[in-house]
Amino acid sequence: MYHLESKVLQKMYHLERFKNMKDYPKNMKKEELDFVLFEQQKDFEEEEPLVERELTKKALELINLKLPIIVTGVRRCGKSSLLKIIKNKLSLKNKEYLYINFNDERFIGFSTENFQIITDFIVEQKYKEKCFLFLDEIQEVSGWEKWIDRIKSKYPIFITGSNSRLLSKEISTILTGRSLSIGLTPFNFTEFLLSKNFNLKDWKIDKQKQISILTEFKEYFEIGGFPKRILSGQNIILKELYDQIIYRDIINRFPKSNAKSIKEISVYLLSNPSSLISVRNMSKITGVKNLLTAKAIIDSFENAFLFFFINKFDYSVKKQTQNPRKAYCVDNGFIASLGFRMSDDKGKLLENLVAIELKRREKEIFYYSDKNECDFLIRENNKITQAIQVCYDVNEQNKEREFKGLVDAMNKFDLKEGIILTYTQQEELDFEGKKIKMIPVWKWLLIK
Secondary structure, eight states: OOOOOHHHHHHHHHHHHTTTSSSOOOOOOHHHHHHHHHHHHHHHHSOOOOOOOTHHHHHHHHGGGOSOEEEEOSTTSSHHHHHHHHHHHTTOOTTSEEEEETTSGGGTTOOTTHHHHHHHHHHHTTOOTTOEEEEESGGGSTTHHHHHHHHTTTSOEEEEOOSSSSOHHHHHHHTTTSOEEEEOOSOOHHHHHHHTTOOOTTTTTOHHHHHHHHHHHHHHHHHOSOHHHHHHOOTHHHHHHHHHIIIIIIGGGSOGGGHHHHHHHHHHHHHSTTOEEOHHHHHHHHTOOOHHHHHHHHHHHHHTTSEEEEOBOOSOHHHHHHSOEEEEESOHHHHHHHSOOOTTHHHHHHHHHHHHHHHHTTOEEEEEESSSEEEEEEEETTEEEEEEEEOSSOOTTTHHHHHHHHHHHHHHTTOSEEEEEESSOOEEEEETTEEEEEEEHHHHHHOO
16 A cells, blocks of 8 residues: 555655745756766765775675665665765775765756766766766655666666655665665674774784773663764764654655554564564554554564564465564664663663674574574575574573573574573583583674
8 A cells, every 4th residue: 555666756755845836946957967066076075084884895896796786774874974985995086986965955956857967977077987976865866767777887886865755775676686785784893893993903812802892882782883873972863863764764654644653663663672573463552453554664664774573484484474573673772762671671682783783794584483482593595504592691590491492493403503692691511412602792793
């Protein structure tokens, strides 16, 4: 019901931008567009502190495949900054790249005919043949996908986009088969440390440095990895960002009557990370009687990269989809600062952090549930290769439960070794004939 084809979404947005104007704007004049392009190059060339992103290497490797590269991810995770990092890594100089931010208000009036002015600008200003194109917030203008399709063989292209009308995930869907996607998240722990100018050299053997890393991890564990939150030190940044995502990327896509239910679902998911959810129980919790609407709301959270969900493992794909899924949030900062706190939230926060990292590492993950439960199974080449349990503090009260869940999964999939990720505990031991490694999460995050 709420899934619209990309062209319809773009048309709705294009009309929305000008619904309060007397006259629908005509094409931008060439001199106006040229001026904006000149100004944007100056802004993009300005020096600013940038934190090295681990995704950069992958992005650079994909260039050789000669397809447009789309950087997807939640709002404010650093997509635009990544474009600058890529430009710097490639040592691109003036006229070797063109940066365009389509979110610039001076682009009001831009139409499909103006795309030709951009390509003419490249020729007239004597840009290097096959110069790089960095296209930010491209969804702001209609007809962009046809333009990209036409020029993709002429230029290396990087695209970002994320707003209430067309999210970066939808942009990659529109260009399926004609582009490559890479997913960017808020800072991982290594990037967080780099943003604090922390020197990681020899950390594995330097005990004093490990103590300092643990101190930094305590902060990262709760504030998360959004760049602006880290640099500003202000929690209000997270609230403002969360509200932007909820209202602009989700609520705006539904009738106003669904706003209350959307907020209730978001609060529930924030307050219950790693909990089992289904469309039916979300419908009961919020009073949304139409199951299709409830499903559309849950899907919209995932499309906006705010929450993600993992299935219970089953050899039957049909059964996987029928079972409840476990829900996780894209950033611990949202949970710690905006969710309702509970007595066991440290364990849930730790599990959420592990889930984020597994997704970041592009692992195919499931949860295991039979007589006992195991938090994560990792599948590679259609085979379960690893079982991971997450426990904030292993003690006499929970040891048997945590170990049995892990060992059950290991026996089921014939695994010789299992992992329990903890807050600070480290130990190797045998349990019912199985080798189990207990590893502090902060160490696991740093070891790739």
